[in-house]
Amino acid sequence: MLERLKSSLINSPVIKRGEYNYFIHPISDGVPSIDPRLVEEIADFILTITDMEEVDTVVTIEAMGIPVAIALSLKTGVPLTIIRKRPYYLEGEVELSQSTGYSKGVLYINGLKKGDRVIIVDDVISTGGTLVALIKALKNMGVEVVDVISVIGRGTGYLQIKEHGVEPKILVTIDVGEKGVEIKNVFGDK
Ligand SMILES: O=P(O)(O)OC[C@H]1O[C@H](OP(=O)(O)OP(=O)(O)O)[C@H](O)[C@@H]1O
Ligand code: HPA
Known part of the structure; x- marks a missing residue:
């Protein structure tokens, strides 16, 4: 299961971004290039763990959620909304602050x-x-988050999301050390 994803993760280079060990992978960075069979493997797996008939929209975040989200949208006909890093000043636009292990920004x-x-x-x-910031903003807007899916998980950040009432589904959980990536868990395995 998820063989392409697992083997590509194990081969990911790791660089430092400040103190943060940042792995570089086609799905999270588009680098060096994205094998469509990898995206298809991921999208097909996601379709076995979530019910897309339940939802009006697939929501993803610019930039690197887009390849998998577009594959899901194409496979199901469910429209896609991309949370952007730039404002459009449209009526009803909602702004939120994003903070990761290596960056801060604003999402719209x-x-x-x-x-x-x-x-x-x-x-x-x-x-x-x-x-967490996105789920809070969507809840404030009265949008119902049926499922949260991440292709890759690292660290304990997923616990914070659980505290907001949604248990994220993480396809592959990894550890990232200075020397490389180690697979810790695959969704559905004990
Ligand atoms: O759990 P967190 O610590 O918040 O990190 C996860 C976020 O970091 C990456 O986005 P990034 O802002 O780097 O943008 P990108 O998709 O353009 O690479 C990734 O796509 C997630 O959205
Ligand atoms: O280590 C990482 N690599 C790629 N994308 C990421 N988004 C959060 N952490 C990472």
């Missing part, structure tokens, strides 16, 4: 309204800063 929500049922798909959960 457009195209969602009270009563919408969504799944959130992203490439990585690490500190949980990005997804």
Whole structure:
């Protein structure tokens, strides 16, 4: 299961971003290039663990949630909303602060309204800063988050998301050391 994802993760280079051990992988960085079979493996797996008939919209965050989210949207016909890092000044635009292990920024929500049922798909959960801020903002808007799915998880940030009432589904959980990436868990394994 998820053989392409696991083997590509094990081969990921790790660099320092400040104190943070940052792994570089096609799904989380688009580097060196994205094998469509890898994206398809991930999208097909996600479709076995979530019910897309339940949702109005797939929500993802610019930039690297987009490849997997677009694959899910194409496979199901469910539209995609991208949370952007730039404002559009449209009526109803919602602004939120994003903080990761290595960066801070602002995200902007457009195209969602009270009563919408969504799944959130992203490439990585690490500190949980990005997804916690997004889930809080969506709840304030009256948007129902049916599922939160991350292709890769590292660290304990997912616990913070659980505290907001949604248990994230993480396909592969990893440890990232200075020397490389180690697989810790695959969704569905004990
Ligand atoms: O759990 P966290 O510590 O918040 O980290 C996870 C976030 O970090 C990455 O986004 P980034 O802002 O680097 O943007 P990118 O997708 O453009 O690489 C990733 O896509 C997640 O959204
Ligand atoms: O180590 C990382 N690599 C790529 N994307 C990420 N998003 C959070 N942490 C990481």
